[in-house]
Amino acid sequence: MSDLRTPRVLMCPPDHYKIDYEINPWMNRSVGTDPAQSKTQWWALHDAIQSLGAQVERMRPISGLPDMVFTANAGLVYRDIFVSSRFRYGVRQGETPHFNQWASVHGFDLINPPPGHDFEGAGDALFVGDTLYGGYGFRSKAKSHLWVGQLLNVEVLPLELVDPRYYHLDTCFCPLDASSAIYYPGAFDEYGRSVLRERIPRLIEVSPEEAVSFSCNAVVIGRTVLLNAGAPKLAQSLREAGFQVIGLPLTEFIKAGGSAKCLTLRLDGEEAAAWRRAPEVVESTA
Secondary structure, eight states: OOOTTSOEEEEOOOTTOOOOSOOSTTOOTTTOOOHHHHHHHHHHHHHHHHHTTOEEEEOOOOTTOGGGGOGGGSEEEETTEEEEOBOSSHHHHTTHHHHHHHHHHTTOEEEOOOTTOOBOGGGTEEEEBTEEEEEESSSSOHHHHHHHHHHHTOEEEEEEBOOTTSOSGGGTEEEEETTEEEEOGGGBOHHHHHHHHHHOSEEEEOOHHHHTTTTTSOEEETTEEEEESOOHHHHHHHHHTTOEEEEEOOHHHHTTTOOTTTTOEESSOOTTBGGGGSOOOOOOOO
16 A cells, blocks of 8 residues: 655644643643644644655644644554554543544554553554564553554564653654664663663663653654754764754643654654565454
């Protein structure tokens, strides 16, 4: 179905984005958001992604579902399979029918996790090479990642997240290519840190002061990394590793606990996913 030569990204405009509830340490209803600034920042990210040759597809935002803007949590894409999310919190569960309908209309084989399997899509499940790394503890469950691994017939390494500020894997870990990633060590327990060090040849460590600005929550298009502005040390490390860096102000979305990666869902496979470079037909076992 998909053309893996052209990066494809799903985004949802922030027409209804605001802080209506508090489900992570970043959200504060008394602070709120600036609607005009949110749209300016979102469109700047949208246009920057397009400028890199990616095709951006836009979901229709739905009133009453303010976090639909964070499309990374909609599900996990693997070839032509869309593994839908099963959100932990009821306030986000209303997003699922809309994302599922979009995936079905666009030709994906839609699969829903079984009851009791909290799973928040590409927010907590990221490929590095042939291996799927799954964050658990705050939103997704370890057993859900193992279920996904069995479904897709891929190796899964669940990683426990221990700092509630980094409640999704993509807030503290970003694969760059099949052998490289950036990460914030303080978000993981010692076992998780040891797994990452043993399995990923090149890890770029992010400092606590830059991790808190969501610098790990980045979008990778080819050899360009788009991330929230204000992480000069990480930007320098990325350039030394051979990447170009685009820093963008995404402060309005950090208020809700998200940044560049949260605002995007890669439809053709992340740059770090080995399957993106070796397309083949995979039959569902569901």
